[in-house]
Amino acid sequence: xxxxxxxxxxxxxxxxxxxxxxxxxxxxxxxxxxxxxxxxxxxxxxxxxxxxxxxxxxxxxxxxxxxxxxxxxxxxxxxxxxxxxxxxxxxxxxxxxxxxxxxxxxxxxxxxxxxxxxxxxxxxxxxxxxxxxxxxxxxxxxxxxxxxxxxxxxxxxxxxxxxxxxxxxxxxxxxxxxxxxxxxxxxxxxxxxxxxxxxxxxxxxxxxxxxxxxxxxxxxxxxxxxxxxxxxxxxxxxxxxxxxxxxxxxxxxxxxxxxxxxxxxxxxxxxxxxxxxxxxxxxxxxxxxxxxxxxxxxxxxxxxxxxxxxxxxxxxxxxxxxxxxxxxxxxxxxxxxxxxxxxxxxxxxxxxxxxxxxxxxxxxxxxxxxxxxxxxxxxxxxxxxxxxxxxxxxxxxxxxxxxxxxxxxxxxxxxxxxxxx
Numbered sequence: 001x002x003x004x005x006x007x008x009x010x011x012x013x014x015x016x017x018x019x020x021x022x023x024x025x026x027x028x029x030x031x032x033x034x035x036x037x038x039x040x041x042x043x044x045x046x047x048x049x050x051x052x053x054x055x056x057x058x059x060x061x062x063x064x065x066x067x068x069x070x071x072x073x074x075x076x077x078x079x080x081x082x083x084x085x086x087x088x089x090x091x092x093x094x095x096x097x098x099x100x101x102x103x104x105x106x107x108x109x110x111x112x113x114x115x116x117x118x119x120x121x122x123x124x125x126x127x128x129x130x131x132x133x134x135x136x137x138x139x140x141x142x143x144x145x146x147x148x149x150x151x152x153x154x155x156x157x158x159x160x161x162x163x164x165x166x167x168x169x170x171x172x173x174x175x176x177x178x179x180x181x182x183x184x185x186x187x188x189x190x191x192x193x194x195x196x197x198x199x200x201x202x203x204x205x206x207x208x209x210x211x212x213x214x215x216x217x218x219x220x221x222x223x224x225x226x227x228x229x230x231x232x233x234x235x236x237x238x239x240x241x242x243x244x245x246x247x248x249x250x251x252x253x254x255x256x257x258x259x260x261x262x263x264x265x266x267x268x269x270x271x272x273x274x275x276x277x278x279x280x281x282x283x284x285x286x287x288x289x290x291x292x293x294x295x296x297x298x299x300x301x302x303x304x305x306x307x308x309x310x311x312x313x314x315x316x317x318x319x320x321x322x323x324x325x326x327x328x329x330x331x332x333x334x335x336x337x338x339x340x341x342x343x344x345x346x347x348x349x350x351x352x353x354x355x356x357x358x359x360x361x362x363x364x365x366x367x368x369x370x371x372x373x374x375x376x377x378x379x380x381x382x383x384x385x386x387x388x389x390x391x392x393x394x395x396x397x398x399x400x401x402x403x404x405x406x407x408x409x410x411x412x413x414x415x416x417x418x419x420x421x
Contacts, residue, residue: 055396062392072381076103079372080295112351113413115291120334157333162200165211212288219287246294263355277355295371306366342395352413
């Protein structure tokens with residue numbers, strides 16, 4: 001999400017430094033890798049995938065994918081591959097339509113639902129510390145919040161709670177919905193109340209049903225368990241230890257700090273002009289999708305995660321217990337698995353927030369990682385280009401016919417039940 005911030009502007013740095021210090025997270029020094037749990041498309045969730053040697057990235061196909069995003073309506077697109085020490089950067093188009101400034105992989109942007117992986121890492125660190133338990137009812141920690149005591153922490157992180165996604169209603173009309181909340185500041189409880197206007201969509205603990213509400217509640221658990229803000233927990237548990245200099249959680253500030261990519265939201269009406277959606281509180285998303293980062297920082301983050309640098313081996317293994325999403329995807333605990341056409345499985349998350357699409361995925365060993373992004377959203381044509389960047393990065397050179405036959409998706413992280421052309 002969208003996939004998925006009231007103006008402090010240049011005061012952001014001082015605000016971040018003034019946050020209350022929190023205890024350093026538990027260190028996990030060179031943990032052993034957990035057992036492989038990636039699965040082939042036809043295998044049951046949790047089955048081990050056969051080892052597959054990855055060919056070199058196909059940079060020609062990657063550039064074709066970025067150019068295709070532009071041809072389908074994105075002002076700009078970019079990708080960065082970090083491959084066991086080698087770095088490859090590709091850009092097409094513009095980061096700012098008004099000035100014509102070119103896309104640059106060093107620019108910051110809104111990462112949407114890739115935020116969910118950050119949130120899940122913090123929750124799982126708290127599980128490691130004994131402050132949360134995955135199989136305990138959420139209502140034990142937040143009494144009376146949810147309508148069903150069967151909903152556990154694990155159900156939130158795997159999207160099996162059945163909590164209705166309030167963004168389906170909030171963004172039923174894309175641009176009017178966005179403008180109504182662009183500068184609004186919500187509390188977590190207000191967002192949960194929006195969700196609870198509707199009944200549960202699935203029985204808790206059964207099937208996967210993607211909902212931003214799950215990670216809003218996860219953010220509430222973090223703040224309740226620690227007594228600190230989400231901003232402080234992201235900073236002290238992930239951002240500072242990994243030296244992520246481009247990664248911020250500025251909610252409810254509206255500005256992206258420093259040099260950044262502008263985001264452009266496509267209206268539902270054909271031919272209507274794009275809307276500059278860069279400045280917003282992203283308060284409707286918060287712990288489900290309000291973070292800001294860069295291609296370098298996201299590659300560093302997802303690689304460190306799969307290398308076991310952010311939690312214990314036991315917790316990382318639990319993060320990769322997959323619930324089937326479809327024939328080529330599984331969802332763990334705030335982590336996606338995608339099975340590519342060449343038999344390689346990759347791990348990370350997608351992100352959609354108004355004006356931005358992001359894909360950030362790494363190999364099982366964390367050695368090859370790609371983050372690709374386009375500065376538009378609400379267009380399935382551009383969204384369906386994004387998986388092609390993974391194919392190019394991890395599957396290498398393929399016949400043109402095979403590339404064009406690669407399956408794509410229309411799922412959005414924002415308003416996931418709505419499908420628009």
